[in-house]
Amino acid sequence: MLLLIPGPVQTRPEVRAAMAVDIAPWDDDTQAELAALRERLLAIAGGVPGEHAVLPVTGAGHAVVEACLRSFVPPGGKVLIPLNGAYAQRMARLAREAGRAVVALEVPDTRPVGAAEVAAALAADPAIGHVGMVYSETGSGIVNDPEAVGAAVRAAGRRLVLDAVSAFGALPFRMDAHPECDALAFTTGKCLEGMPGIGMAVARTDRLLACAGRAGSWVLDLAAIHDHALRNGWGSHRFTPAVQVLHALGAALDLYDREGGQPARLARYAENARVLYEGALALGLTPYLERRHQGPIVVTVHQPPDPAFALRGFVAALKARGVLISNFFSTATPTFRVGCIGAVTPGEMGAAVAAMRDALDSLGVRRRAAA
Structure with a gap:
């Protein structure tokens, strides 16, 4: 069967084979594997060791996007979301149900949002602290431009949360070129061609330290996940992870590197x-x-x-x-x-x-x- 959906995606036999093992999450070898995976993902994201951290959240892409919104947008804080697709609508719902104030920027689902539109919305409301944007809308197929929009956010002195769930690994984005970006969210089962089950955030460490205690959730708290890694090592995990998914991701990244x-x-x-x-x-x-x-x-x-x-x-x-x-x-x-x-x-x-x-x-x- 040829699987042609935008995730979970069709995978290679090597990736599927990596799932067929029993693994102890707290074993030293497993922890070394997770630490190495974090380094590899950080490099793909254009992150800088010490300035950015890779933070896993077991669950679908929505889980890690919600974790980003909860961790960086303060309770009651305003987040501007360009609504040009179903996944932007979902991002808005995640923010609202987390107690954040969504400022909707209505855009047709047949075109990307323009940087000038974002800049105008930010100028009209100085209370907006963040922009939440979906990079690739899998409802329609449009791709928003984080280079242009990120520049507008940066010029306005605001912050960006980027949902790159169906973009990361294929569409380019470098955290080291985007100081305005608090977090980039993605998952294992899309363009990296791994198995589904774990979301990842690549986040700025200085912002994580400033946002401690903000999430209002024990599980979806990126600052707490970061703190746990600092205290227990980068191979540790706060709760039992989908460990076979992580193991398969290693095989998928080997194929990713081999492809170019x-x-x-x-x-x-x-x-x-x-x-x-x-x-x-x-x-x-x-x-x-x-x-x-x-x-x-x-x-x-x-x-x-x-x-x-x-x-x-x-x-x-x-x-x-x-x-x-x-x-x-x-x-x-x-x-x-x-x-x-x-x-x-x-x-x-x-x-x-x-x-x-x-x-x-x-x-x-x-x-x-x-x-």
């Missing part, structure tokens, strides 16, 4: 997305995004207006042909989405386009272009 790291991974994903986007057009389908706004992580396509088309029926027809995609959508209008990330090649993506053609033909879907 971030530039090579981005190049493969971008080619996957090109093959899919052009293939959808050739099938008479209408991509949700203009080509200039199309990111490399996921391609979203308008559902055909033909009455013979039903999303779950289409997903089932694709699955019968060896391709599995998401059976739901989260865009403003009905769509289906196909992930371009994971251990997938452009050749396999071409085969997926052929499977889409066969599935549409088998369902009798003739009208395919969006109205």
Whole structure:
């Protein structure tokens, strides 16, 4: 089965094999492995030892994003969130339910937010202390620009929390070039092509020390996680982690390095997305995004207006042909989405386009272009 969802992603056999072991989380060898993983992830994030720290949070990407918001935005503090996708909406909900005040910047889910829009919103409300932004929106496929937005945040003297859950490892970002960024959040099961189950934050240590006791949560407190590591060593973990996931991440990072790291991974994903986007057009389908706004992580396509088309029926027809995609959508209008990330090649993506053609033909879907 070819798994084409934007996470958890298709993985290599070496990664799956690394899960098939029993591991004691507190064993010396395991702790050495976690410490080494933190160093490798810090390097990918462009972090500086001593200035930045890698902090694991067992759970989905939402868990580590919530931990970032709780740890750095003060209770009752204002956070500006550009709302141009489902995951930005979720970020806003995480902030609100943590008792933070969300200032919504409404942006269509068909384009990135502009740095000038962020700058204007910050100038209009000096009480806003943070900007929370999703780097890659897997609902629609757009990619926001943390270079331009980060510069606007920095110029305004505010702070940034960046949700890079579906971006980290493929889309570039360096913590050492972004002093305005308090934390970068990501997970093991997306562009690093590991298994799902652990979120990671790369955070500024000076800001962590200044935010002690702010989270209002024992588990989702990055300052406490950092303090635990300082006192007990970088291989330690506050609570029992998804240790097999960490072990598999080591295997995934070996493959990541062998491929050529971030530039090579981005190049493969971008080619996957090109093959899919052009293939959808050739099938008479209408991509949700203009080509200039199309990111490399996921391609979203308008559902055909033909009455013979039903999303779950289409997903089932694709699955019968060896391709599995998401059976739901989260865009403003009905769509289906196909992930371009994971251990997938452009050749396999071409085969997926052929499977889409066969599935549409088998369902009798003739009208395919969006109205």
